[in-house]
Amino acid sequence: MADIKDPENTILMELKSGTVVIELLPDVAPLHSARMKELARAGEYDNVCFHRVIDGFMAQTGDVENGDMEDNFNLRRAGTGGSKLPDLPAEFSKLPHDRGSLGAARSSNPNSANSQFFINFKDNSFLNGSYTVYGRVIDGMEHVDAITRGEPPAEPDRMISVKVAADVA
Numbered sequence: 001m002a003d004i005k006d007p008e009n010t011i012l013m014e015l016k017s018g019t020v021v022i023e024l025l026p027d028v029a030p031l032h033s034a035r036m037k038e039l040a041r042a043g044e045y046d047n048v049c050f051h052r053v054i055d056g057f058m059a060q061t062g063d064v065e066n067g068d069m070e071d072n073f074n075l076r077r078a079g080t081g082g083s084k085l086p087d088l089p090a091e092f093s094k095l096p097h098d099r100g101s102l103g104a105a106r107s108s109n110p111n112s113a114n115s116q117f118f119i120n121f122k123d124n125s126f127l128n129g130s131y132t133v134y135g136r137v138i139d140g141m142e143h144v145d146a147i148t149r150g151e152p153p154a155e156p157d158r159m160i161s162v163k164v165a166a167d168v169a
Contacts, residue, residue, distance in 0.1 A: 002139030009033060010165035011040060016157060020140035022102055029091035029134035032104050032113065037164050039064060039083060039115055045162035051152045057124065059147045060105055061159060062116035082114030090132055097127040102135035119144050
């Protein structure tokens, strides 16, 4: 596993094939980083599906309102919700949307990010300056690469658990 420098700002995301270690960037996007930790600590991300996974682009998840639905009718709503918390203002920076970067998913309104996020499969420079970057995968990108593709996937993969590294004994 990766050398974790700051356990308070490191996320451990358990997927079916293994653990993805994400370094949050609170110096760049403090509100988005804090939101991810808050939802992780509340268990809100556990069992939430990857509802939009586009080969050669990114894997999107984090709809805590609809993303843990098991039946296909409700699964179609995944990606339309957020959390009970208010939306976040954009925290744009000069950080690029490179392979493994974590971006805040949102509607056409730049200040509508809430709980959903995506992990870039490749460098997606066309997103630079338009979507908040607030973390990066530092270990386990092979597990992200193994996520089932689809919009939504017929049998979506899920985040089994999402924890802040500082909280794991």
